[in-house]
Amino acid sequence: MYSRNKNSGVVSTMYYEVIWVGRGGQGAVTASRILAKALNKENIWAQAIVFFGAERRGAPVYAYNRISDQAIKYHHFVTKADVIVIFEPSLIGLTNVLDRAREKVTIILNSAGKSIEIDGKLKEYQLAVVDATSIALQLNLRVAGIPVINTAMVGAFAKALGFPSIKSIKEVINEVWPSKIGELNAEAAEKAYQETKIIKSSMVRE
Amino acid sequence: MSENLSDHLLLPISKPTKGAGGKTGSWRVFRPVIIEDKCIKCMICWMYCPEAAIEVKSRNEIPRINYDYCKGCLICKEVCPVKAIKSERESE
Amino acid sequence: MERYDVITGNDAAAWGARLSRVEVIAAYPITPQTTIVEKLAEWVDKGEMDARYIAVESEHSAMSATMGASAAGARAFTATASQGFLYMLEMISWAAGARTPIVMAVVNRALGPPWNIWSEHTDALMARDTGWIQFWASNNQEALDSIIQAYRVAEDKRVILPAMVMLEGFVLSHTAMPVKIHDQSKVDQYLPPYNPPHYVLNPKLSEPFAYGNILFPWDYVKVRLAIQKAMENSVDVIKQAAREFQEIFGIWHGDLIKEAYTDDAEVLIFALGTVAEQAEATAELLRKDGYKVGVVKVRVTRPFPKPEIAKLASKVSHVIVIDRDISFGWDGILAGEIKATLHDYKVDTPVTTKIMGIGGDDILPEHIEKAVKEVYNK
DSSP, X not given: OOOOOOSOSSOOSOEEEEEEEEETTSOHHHHHHHHHHHHHHTTOEEEEEEOOXXXXXXXXXXXXXXXXXXXXXXXXXXXXXXXXXXXXXXXXXXXXXXXGEXXXXXXXXXXXXXXXXXXXXXXXXXXEEEOHHHXXXXXXXXXXXXXXXXXXXXXXXXXXXXXXXXXXXXXXXXXXXXXXXXXXXXXXXXXXXXXXXXXXXXXXXX | XXXXXXXXXXXXXXXXXXXXXXXXXXXXXXXXXEOTTTOOOOOXXXXXXXXXXXXXXXXXXXXXXXXXXXXXXOHHHHHOTTOOEEEEEOOO | OOEEEEEEHHHHHHHHHHHTTOOEEEEOOOXXXXXXXXXXXXXXXXXXXXXXXXXXXSHHXXXXXXXXXXXXXXXXXXEEOHHHHHHHHXXXXXXXXXXXXXXXXXXXXXXXXXXXXXXXXXXXXXXXXXXXXXXXXXXHHHHHHHHHHHHXXXXXXXXXXXEEEEEETTTXXXXXXXXXXXXXXXXXXXXOXXXXXXXXXXXXXXXXXXXXXXXXXXXXXXXXXXXHHHHHHHHHHHHHHHHXXXXXXXXXXXXXXXXXXXXXXXXXXXXXXXXXXXXXXXXXXXXXXXXXXXXXXXXXXXXXXXXXXHHHHHTSSEEEEEESSOBTTTBOXXXXXXXXXXXXXXXXXXXXXXXOOGGGOOOOHHHXXXXXXXXXXX
């Protein structure tokens, strides 16, 4: 856990900035909002920011969170992140998202785990890996053919960071989709939470 | 007419009323006159009069021009299909 | 029941209208406003809101229908942005002249061309001179709360003028953050049903009447002067509305302004909306390094808080105005207003204009830090 004390006045014991990078249609925006809602249930303040442009299905898209134990007054996009959630390994090469990592960063990656390529310039990081695509396919979670992995990635976040609880996440998912879809997505989050592997910073290559 | 509720809420409103602009008949230069023998009571003049100065009491009566308000535009004369309306110069 | 939820600025604005028990909504969609009226349409459709939703064919018609509803005695609401706002502008001016206390959410967006959907304040500032009261929200809670407060002010018998509540496109409209959704009974206590002191269209009257007929110069002057007087009256009404809001809901967004760190400030930053909050967060950082920076959020631009601004500016050695807008060939719009105010009150504090964030360009803490350090190094 890396706390940042950026907001003075009242001493902040908790401050995280998160970048979600996915492809248009994978649900990165919704993931950031579900996370914020789950944190809200645990009285943690969170903001979920999105950048909307002329994105198309499949193009790289970003969403952001600021998380703290007090209200944050910043409104800009996250420029340096404590947590980066990557919806598929190819996005590492397609984007410059790793340039926006803080020195100590947690990377959460959706990957089948066979060839994880994290950029060599990251000095100290924690890596969490989950095969969210397989989870989505097992549960037949697809929209327009694209496996929907966002809820699974929120489950992976909970495992990697230790908060919020998977219970809160599942509650939020069922509130957002009060139907069978909600149940399946909650199951995806739970499965991802169980299956996420934390690879310690001993993985560091430098 | 205005509804002056207070010095910060002044609302001028308009209500329909006969001759709000005064007796506009005095503005007339030419006067339309209905030739009763020719009138077929089609009421087209009544429909076209922009000042509602042509009055119709019943379907079977010849319309009457209200010279208190007729401005003398002569649209009635133009639209009459049987040329039953003539114009006369107003006396000076 | 009172609860906290993480919702977008647009959802917060829709909640503001819902809790205000709006009776008629007429709107036309435009990015980034669309989700406000989508939400309201959904609630009306589900029967969760006892209101009529009129889908119109343009913003010009949206304001016309809203005005008609308000004139008939209903509490009416609409929302727009950017190009739609400009298309509506003729009717915006008319709504103030007709003294219809409408509340409208304006989701600030830059004007084209080039086409741009992101945040900028220039759109709403173009309506400074129409006779509308103008509130600016700096976070989602304030967007919700300002709509409720705006109805209180607009419908007050000392005022009877329309009010617009601005929230920035995407920066607030599509950003989710925790918002307290108030208890309906508390809102009802704060905001009684609209009881118009006048009806333009009163069905009880035996004969119909109309508003808006021609008025000759000598009478027109009196009617326009009445708008100015209503605007002057609104200053105290806004202050009272903010105080009573705080008493009932325990939330203080400021009245016409909100101050932060102004007590011992050497340099004051003035800004609107989220820019002011961003400056406040940055001031916290700067203060650690010894820069005594204060921030004044200008929450209301019409009526313009002239005495408050002059008093605060007179106590510091420098004023920085951050404008997320520009009046081409003149200055930042807020900066121009503040300079005129200081001249009026014979305050000679130097003013620096910084134009930032045009067309949604991200305003980072370092941009604000740089502006402050430049002033200190002068």
